[in-house]
Amino acid sequence: MAEGLNIERVRIALNGESLVSLDAFIRPGEVLTVMGPSGSGKSTLLAYLTGTLPPAFQAEGRVLLNGRDITDLPTERRRIGILFQDDLLFPHLSVAGNLAFGLPRSGSADRRARIEDALSEVGLSGFGQRDPATLSGGQRARVALMRTLLAAPGALLLDEPFSRLDADRRVRTRDMVFDVARQRALPVVLVTHDAGDAEAAGGTCVRIGN
Structure with a gap:
């Protein structure tokens, strides 16, 4: 194959x-x-x-x-995952909430750990509770990328x-x-x-x- x-x-x-x-x-x-x-x-x-x-x-x-x-x-x-010109983050959810949207359902502790690992991977450790509106354009792009990748494309x-x-x-x-x-x-x-x-x-x- x-x-x-x-x-x-x-x-x-x-x-x-x-x-x-x-x-x-x-x-x-x-x-x-x-x-x-x-x-x-x-x-x-x-x-x-x-x-x-x-x-x-x-x-x-x-x-x-x-x-x-x-x-x-x-x-x-x-x-197949896709990233667009606009990051399309949900404004009513925190950064962690946006990332959780890409995850399959699993135990809450496992989901939290995977979200923290994803944020750490792109240099955004501790950003989970942030409002997406407070992020820079580059930070928003990182969150959008990790949300896509958490769905395991x-x-x-x-x-x-x-x-x-x-x-x-x-x-x-x-x-x-x-x-x-x-x-x-x-x-x-x-x-x-x-x-x-x-x-x-x-x-x-x-x-x-x-």
């Missing part, structure tokens, strides 16, 4: 017009960067990978994760999650995300407009659109 994310001869069209054509294999810990102008189909590709592609689109090809065909599975069974998609950060926070947060993904041996697909993101990711970079 091949470990990694296999995007096998995927073609996506809208009203007969081809938007995305991609054939790629991303090994554990590697990053595939997809670049292209606005409207070129980058977010459409991510929607296909997560199982949220609107029915107006026509798609063919297969997606395999660690040898398992997930092409026709519902979103919640694909084990088999692959990680990045939909320009660094674009709203200032230059210094962007570099530090980007490096942290890539480091954590490599440590956890997750295949990663990054879509971005930024050449600096692609350079920092390493690995293969493909361009779609014009």
Whole structure:
């Protein structure tokens, strides 16, 4: 069984017009960067990978994760995590409450320990009871990442999650995300407009659109 994310001869069209054509294999810990102008189909590709592609689109090809065909599975069974431009933290929950949202149900002591471990992993020990509104943009991005990873995904998609950060926070947060993904041996697909993101990711970079 091949470990990694296999995007096998995927073609996506809208009203007969081809938007995305991609054939790629991303090994554990590697990053595939997809670049292209606005409207070129980058977010459409991510929607296909997560199982949220609107029915107006026509798609063919297969997606395999660690040898398992997930092409026709519902979103919640694909084990693919995604980070967006906006961190989407719940404002009515504490930092710990946001992280708990990504955890499967288990004993309360175990959940607390896993939340503290997750915060420690990204340098936010002791932040569990904080209101997300009191965090910096980079801190919010770290919490969003760990909430995604606590759900134990088999692959990680990045939909320009660094674009709203200032230059210094962007570099530090980007490096942290890539480091954590490599440590956890997750295949990663990054879509971005930024050449600096692609350079920092390493690995293969493909361009779609014009």
